[in-house]
Amino acid sequence: MAKVIEGLFYSESHEYVRVDGEYGYVGITDYAQNALGNVVYVDMPDVDDEVQAGEEFGAVESVKAASDLISPVSGTVVEVNDALEDSPELVNQDAYANWIIKVQLSDTYETHNLMDAKAYQEFCESQH
Amino acid sequence: METTNKRTCLYDKHVALGALISPFGGFDMPIQYAGITEEHNAVREHVGVFDVSHMGEVTVKGKDAERYVQHIFTNDIAGAPVGKIYYGMMCYDNGGTVDDLLVYKMGENDFFLVINAANIDKDWEWMNAQKDGFDIELVNRSESYGQLAVQGPESEATVENVLGLECKELTFYTVKTIGDVIISRTGYTGEDGFEIYASHDFIRTCWDKLIEAGVQPCGLGCRDTLRFEVGLPLYGDELSAEISPVMAGLSIFVKLDKPEFIGREALLKQKTEGVARKLVGIELADKAIPRHGYKVVKDGQEIGEVTTGYRTISTGKSVCLALVDSQYAKLDTPVEIQIRKKTFPGKVVKKKFYDKHYKK
Numbered sequence: 001m002a003k004v005i006e007g008l009f010y011s012e013s014h015e016y017v018r019v020d021g022e023y024g025y026v027g028i029t030d031y032a033q034n035a036l037g038n039v040v041y042v043d044m045p046d047v048d049d050e051v052q053a054g055e056e057f058g059a060v061e062s063v064k065a066a067s068d069l070i071s072p073v074s075g076t077v078v079e080v081n082d083a084l085e086d087s088p089e090l091v092n093q094d095a096y097a098n099w100i101i102k103v104q105l106s107d108t109y110e111t112h113n114l115m116d117a118k119a120y121q122e123f124c125e126s127q128h
Numbered sequence: 129m130e131t132t133n134k135r136t137c138l139y140d141k142h143v144a145l146g147a148l149i150s151p152f153g154g155f156d157m158p159i160q161y162a163g164i165t166e167e168h169n170a171v172r173e174h175v176g177v178f179d180v181s182h183m184g185e186v187t188v189k190g191k192d193a194e195r196y197v198q199h200i201f202t203n204d205i206a207g208a209p210v211g212k213i214y215y216g217m218m219c220y221d222n223g224g225t226v227d228d229l230l231v232y233k234m235g236e237n238d239f240f241l242v243i244n245a246a247n248i249d250k251d252w253e254w255m256n257a258q259k260d261g262f263d264i265e266l267v268n269r270s271e272s273y274g275q276l277a278v279q280g281p282e283s284e285a286t287v288e289n290v291l292g293l294e295c296k297e298l299t300f301y302t303v304k305t306i307g308d309v310i311i312s313r314t315g316y317t318g319e320d321g322f323e324i325y326a327s328h329d330f331i332r333t334c335w336d337k338l339i340e341a342g343v344q345p346c347g348l349g350c351r352d353t354l355r356f357e358v359g360l361p362l363y364g365d366e367l368s369a370e371i372s373p374v375m376a377g378l379s380i381f382v383k384l385d386k387p388e389f390i391g392r393e394a395l396l397k398q399k400t401e402g403v404a405r406k407l408v409g410i411e412l413a414d415k416a417i418p419r420h421g422y423k424v425v426k427d428g429q430e431i432g433e434v435t436t437g438y439r440t441i442s443t444g445k446s447v448c449l450a451l452v453d454s455q456y457a458k459l460d461t462p463v464e465i466q467i468r469k470k471t472f473p474g475k476v477v478k479k480k481f482y483d484k485h486y487k488k
Contacts, residue, residue, distance in 0.1 A: 038165055040439045041417050043468065059468060061417050063164040063438065064349055085415075 002031035002124055005096050009111040010120035011072040018099065019111060024073045025099035026051075028060055031124045033095040036062045039088045043069075044080040044100060051077060051103060053110050058100070060091065073110050075103040136181035137274045137328035138335055145345055152348055153245030155182040160347040168353050168441045170344035171317050175280035177338045178346045180323070181331065182245035185273045186255060190264035193237035200258050200390055201231055202373060204383035208233045213301040213312055216373075216381045218254065219391030223372040223398055227251050228363055230314065232303045240303075240310065240325075244363045258390065274331030278338070279321030279346075279354075281485065287311070287322050290341040291334050295322055300488045313487075316351060318358030320487040356436050356449070359409070359480035365420060365435040366407055366449055374398040375451070376407045377479060405432065406457040409481065411447045412474035415439070416467045418448035423466040424456075431456050434465065442482045449479060 008016045014032035017024040041061040051057045051071040058069040079102035090098040133156045147158035170176045188197055197205055203216030212233050218226040227247040232240035243251045252268050278287050287295045295311055303312035315321035361367050366376050373382050374395050384396050418437030423430050437448030464471040
């Protein structure tokens with residue numbers, strides 16, 4: 001069973017955001033990393049790039065295929081997780097500890113459009 | 129989702145092993161069991177077994193069997209000894225590829241053709257449409273044969289010891305029969321290996337013995353990474369009705385000195401006058417991974433398209449096969465690949481990213 005963490009917000013495309021004040025840490029969920037298999041490359045945006053909720057901001061790639069990353073929130077990228085550049089497999093090891101981008105949120109209210117842990121867990125179960 | 133895909137005789141065993149199953153060529157096929165990387169490495173370093181029962185088999189027998197095969201096949205089987213296998217293509221009049229296939233010479237005027245799963249219906253129709261004037265019997269045996277590919281440096285010992293099938297006397301691209309079982313030293317991985325064609329019952333028994341003996345079950349995921357690394361084409365990616373074997377750089381399997389075969393005139397013209405696009409290898413400097421369908425770019429202009437691309441498991445490089453305008457096909461030509469919103473620099477390299485280890 002895929003791991004879900006309380007207090008995070010989740011999208012139907014299996015990204016999460018952990019909100020910390022005006023910042024959001026965005027990554028892919030445990031369900032997503034498991035479905036992808038071995039992650040071999042994470043294509044990340046540049047610092048200062050703008051991201052829009054519901055829009056693509058990069059990709060995670062397994063051996064077989066590339067999957068778009070869809071941002072669950074809007075804002076400005078203030079940091080990318082450089083560790084993933086050389087060690088993309090960190091996403092498989094712990095998808096929640098290894099966020100992909102840190103975003104300065106333009107609208108913290110946007111998280112209301114996302115699922116909480118319980119709703120996301122039910123959503124994942126309905127995917128089978 | 130409603131599915132009408134076919135299943136091989138081993139489908140239940142793949143499910144029991146927890147395989148990820150996906151549609152391929154009209155079949156629900158195992159893509160991976162342990163993971164593509166682990167399965168890939170098992171084949172490169174030890175041995176792995178693939179269910180390739182989805183492949184099609186057609187037999188050609190009768191007085192004109194050899195003449196017929198010569199007519200539809202780009203390679204030259206004239207004077208072939210019984211037991212020899214040839215790789216080549218069937219082409220349309222315009223040189224486009226109907227399919228790539230193996231031709232096994234089982235006896236005088238007795239041939240066993242192995243075709244791609246996705247093309248079985250199309251090939252069968254094509255083969256029948258070409259048989260006027262030939263005294264032959266064509267039979268589509270695709271439903272009656274199961275097929276296993278045992279691949280890797282330990283495959284000979286595995287087939288001999290685990291399956292009890294004598295195979296060490298087989299040289300590369302030769303075949304023998306043991307009762308109703310057909311066994312050949314062939315494969316699609318760049319490693320030594322064997323392919324076994326037999327009844328569904330026999331194939332199921334072999335599969336169980338191999339799995340019990342600890343042989344790694346391998347899915348189509350690593351079949352693709354393995355074949356790609358050694359530059360073997362996949363119909364639909366590197367060959368198609370639009371991509372001729374000459375464009376794909378497979379001219380050594382097109383015997384233009386043969387007096388007649390379908391597509392010969394067009395292929396001869398391509399060979400002598402040149403082709404608009406050619407298949408090349410491209411290596412990227414960056415880690416970004418080129419994928420099927422991505423554009424190849426030069427000075428802002430689109431000059432081609434990626435046919436297959438990976439971060440190679442054996443060498444860890446971002447490489448692809450791509451069809452590009454012929455003037456950019458020379459080795460070391462700098463080109464770029466459009467990956468999502470960015471372009472990444474690379475250069476044209478040989479179409480082989482890893483050396484084959486056949487036992488000849």
